[in-house]
Structure formats: structure tokens, C-alpha cells
Amino acid sequence: DAGVIQSPRHEVTEMGQEVTLRCKPISGHDYLFWYRQTMMRGLELLIYFNNNVPIDDSGMPEDRFSAKMPNASFSTLKIQPSEPRDSAVYFCASSLRRGTEQFFGPGTRLTVL
């Protein structure tokens, strides 16, 4: 298996633009997680899905952030409109079952100018 796949790896955009980050979890994994990593706040869980259904989005910082999982092999995290403070590395992770090892993707480094 190729592991968790994220795209793009790097994204540079201007304030106010819409940004869409993509994730393909490991096949067969029931759980998908979106994290944000910054120097100031470390690794933060934004939202997670179980069987394509959002379970907990309490970590989503604002209404500008939204996430979807239309099927078991694809998820998106969208920021609209983007702001400079959204600059961070965004990770997607998946796990086989609840409470099992989470496998992280390589991340998307987002820079909002």
C-alpha cells in the first residue's frame, strides 16, 4: 500500500482565495483525521470521520474551514476565504479502527500571503 496520500504537497496562495487540500486514506481504514501543525500550537486535531461520516469537528477553528468525505477513498479540507494565519502544515491520517495506530500522510504545507 502506498500509505496515506496527500495533495498538493505545497500550496502558496493569496489571502482571500479558496484552498482545497486532498487526502486519500489507506484502503480499508475506517477512520480519517485532519490535523494542523504550527510552531505555536503544535499538532491539533481539526476533524475526524468514521466510515465517511464526520464524528467530531470541534477542532475546526472557524466556519471558513470545512471538510468532506464523499467516499471511503477521498477527503477534502477546504478553507474559504484563506487568511495568513492559516499558514501551517496540514496532515491527514487514517486508522483501521478506533484506538488503533494512526498513519499520517506527508502533509501539505500551506502558505497564505
Add this chain to the structure above:
Amino acid sequence: QQQVKQSPQSLIVQKGGISIINCAYENTAFDYFPWYQQFPGKGPALLIAIRPDVSEKKEGRFTISFNKSAKQFSLHIMDSQPGDSATYFCAATSMDSSYKLIFGSGTRLLVRP
């Protein structure tokens, strides 16, 4: 109460030395304590994990020591190697929180040759 406090922030060790990273928590409901290793430009990867029913777990050169009464756990890296240079995150979670990982702030380890 959901925080996990990690120290030190950075650590420099000579090759062959022992690296020790400490974490403390407050939520007594936490029942799973993983350590993740992250290399630059990569996502975190599970290194080793422990549950509170044991006081120590060893995998190769990596050992977790767990002190339930003190609500502390630590990672020991024996015979540290330059290839161990990375950022290490402790984490904690529980069934009560649906196994959402709460990460420590990270320790940047540098092993000098």
C-alpha cells in the same frame, strides 16, 4: 485537563548516549500513550506505545517508562544514533474521548556523531 505537557523542548545528545524525553498528563481517563517520531518534511509515525497496565515497554533501543501514580511517562532512547535525530511527540488518548490523540508540544532531538 486535556493537555499533555512535554519536556524538554530540545535535546542534544552525543552518539551512544541516552536520550530522555518526559511527558505529564492530568486526565486519569487516558488509557493509551503513544510516541510519534517525525522527520523533517514527513508526517509523524508511530514509534512505540503503552497502556497503563504496564510500567515499562521496550522495543529495541526505545523504552517507555510509565508512572501511573505520578501521571508521567517518558521515552528513553538507548545508544542514540545520528539517525534518531528527529522531533518526538508524546500523545495520550482514551476511550472516553473516542481515542482522539492529544499531542505534547514536541521535542527536537539532535544526536551528534
